[in-house]
Amino acid sequence: MTEVGHNSTRFAKDQLKAFVERIERLEEEKKTISDDIRDVYAEAKGSGFDVKALRAIIRRRKQDAQAAAEHELIVETYMNALGMLADTPLGRAAAERDLPNDNPRQAD
Amino acid sequence: MTEVGHNSTRFAKDQLKAFVERIERLEEEKKTISDDIRDVYAEAKGSGFDVKALRAIIRRRKQDAQAAAEHELIVETYMNALGMLADTPLGRAAAERDLPNDNPRQAD
Amino acid sequence: MTEVGHNSTRFAKDQLKAFVERIERLEEEKKTISDDIRDVYAEAKGSGFDVKALRAIIRRRKQDAQAAAEHELIVETYMNALGMLADTPLGRAAAERDLPNDNPRQAD
Amino acid sequence: MTEVGHNSTRFAKDQLKAFVERIERLEEEKKTISDDIRDVYAEAKGSGFDVKALRAIIRRRKQDAQAAAEHELIVETYMNALGMLADTPLGRAAAERDLPNDNPRQAD
DNA sequence: ACTGAAGGCTGCCCGC
DNA sequence: GCGGGCAGCCTTCAGT
Numbered sequence: 327m328t329e330v331g332h333n334s335t336r337f338a339k340d341q342l343k344a345f346v347e348r349i350e351r352l353e354e355e356k357k358t359i360s361d362d363i364r365d366v367y368a369e370a371k372g373s374g375f376d377v378k379a380l381r382a383i384i385r386r387r388k389q390d391a392q393a394a395a396e397h398e399l400i401v402e403t404y405m406n407a408l409g410m411l412a413d414t415p416l417g418r419a420a421a422e423r424d425l426p427n428d429n430p431r432q433a434d
Numbered sequence: 435m436t437e438v439g440h441n442s443t444r445f446a447k448d449q450l451k452a453f454v455e456r457i458e459r460l461e462e463e464k465k466t467i468s469d470d471i472r473d474v475y476a477e478a479k480g481s482g483f484d485v486k487a488l489r490a491i492i493r494r495r496k497q498d499a500q501a502a503a504e505h506e507l508i509v510e511t512y513m514n515a516l517g518m519l520a521d522t523p524l525g526r527a528a529a530e531r532d533l534p535n536d537n538p539r540q541a542d
Numbered sequence: 543m544t545e546v547g548h549n550s551t552r553f554a555k556d557q558l559k560a561f562v563e564r565i566e567r568l569e570e571e572k573k574t575i576s577d578d579i580r581d582v583y584a585e586a587k588g589s590g591f592d593v594k595a596l597r598a599i600i601r602r603r604k605q606d607a608q609a610a611a612e613h614e615l616i617v618e619t620y621m622n623a624l625g626m627l628a629d630t631p632l633g634r635a636a637a638e639r640d641l642p643n644d645n646p647r648q649a650d
Numbered sequence: 651m652t653e654v655g656h657n658s659t660r661f662a663k664d665q666l667k668a669f670v671e672r673i674e675r676l677e678e679e680k681k682t683i684s685d686d687i688r689d690v691y692a693e694a695k696g697s698g699f700d701v702k703a704l705r706a707i708i709r710r711r712k713q714d715a716q717a718a719a720e721h722e723l724i725v726e727t728y729m730n731a732l733g734m735l736a737d738t739p740l741g742r743a744a745a746e747r748d749l750p751n752d753n754p755r756q757a758d
Numbered sequence: 759a760c761t762g763a764a765g766g767c768t769g770c771c772c773g774c
Numbered sequence: 775g776c777g778g779g780c781a782g783c784c785t786t787c788a789g790t
Binding site for chain 2 (some may be wrong): 554557558561562564565566568569571572575576578579582583585586589591596599600603604
């Protein structure tokens with residue numbers, strides 16, 4: 327298997343090497359960004375902010391964004407289930423009102 | 435190592451066996467519950483409900499509960515940061531108003 | 543659509559609520575079990591066992607059990623293909639004897 | 651506390667907002683990179699490579715790199731302990747020769 | 759069968 | 775120094 331074997335093997339090897347390099351390059355960039363984020367947190371801490379709270383805020387905002395997206399999904403799903411057209415303003419308003427969105431997780 | 439070796443080895447082996455059995459027992463129970471959940475979804479589907487929508491509802495309610503818990507955490511953290519007592523109703527109300535909770539993820 | 547709308551809607555809503563509650567109840571139980579499992583691992587760690595290794599054991603045994611089940615399935619399939627009855631104790635014993643691989647995870 | 655409160659509060663709020671925005675911006679960039687990585691894996695898969703194996707390779711190389719770095723650190727520490735200069739090419743070559751373990755992750 | 763999310767596990771980092 | 779908390783990765787499972 328020395329002497330390069332089949333050409334296809336040679337090709338596969340080059341291809342693999344290229345993929346590995348691309349991925350490792352990207353992971354490096356990703357690490358750079360992660361370090362930057364860490365630095366910003368450190369800087370915030372240096373300005374007197376509580377890092378834990380700051381992280382909580384970031385997390386919360388992300389959650390909110392996700393929840394909004396999910397909400398849209400639910401509305402659309404209900405629309406489809408009800409056989410209504412989802413893109414009319416009146417239909418959306420009606421759907422809003424009917425959602426079982428009242429009290430999440432109350433004690434039983 | 436036949437003939438039991440040291441007594442401590444024997445003991446460790448028994449202990450290990452006990453742990454493994456406890457864990458496997460619990461995992462079995464867990465699987466049973468998972469199957470039950472699956473059954474309930476199937477039953478709901480049989481009653482004409484859209485499973486996807488139902489899952490979305492469950493997920494949404496869980497998210498809401500988590501968000502509420504997280505919110506509490508943020509409030510408490512801020513309370514501590516401000517050196518206030520978190521368990522007074524007035525303090526909580528004040529904290530509510532000051533949170534940077536305005537518009538999550540607007541376009542820049 | 544306030545004022546309860548049709549009775550069928552009211553009924554559907556109650557049914558939906560019931561399903562949601564059943565599922566959430568089960569998910570809670572599931573979480574309890576998961577926490578118990580976590581506790582057992584913690585206890586094992588407290589007794590000096592390496593948690594990672596313990597997890598590996600559990601995983602391995604599960605794989606073995608699955609493999610054994612697949613093995614059984616194959617045996618039965620062959621049996622059926624040969625027009626023999628696989629589900630009698632004697633049939634099973636006979637099948638076992640003819641194959642090189644013993645059965646892991648047997649009762650001790 | 652509406653009406654902006656103290657100016658210091660106003661300032662803190664602006665500062666906080668700035669930190670939040672910087673972090674969210676960076677997290678967005680990070681997500682972009684992560685998606686790129688995902689895409690590369692997908693492309694590799696499309697070229698017939700086994701993604702799981704590819705990930706294993708990446709992981710392995712990262713470990714090797716870390717091990718090499720640790721190795722370097724130890725060598726330098728020894729060098730310093732011996733009062734020798736570790737950062738000259740000759741010093742490095744000498745150090746390499748004295749140790750049984752070669753260096754993985756060399757350029758090919 | 760593949761894709762995408764959800765949960766669990768592992769390795770890292772901070773605080774004690 | 776380590777033990778707990780946390781973020782990232784992997785695996786598994788639901789959905790298409």
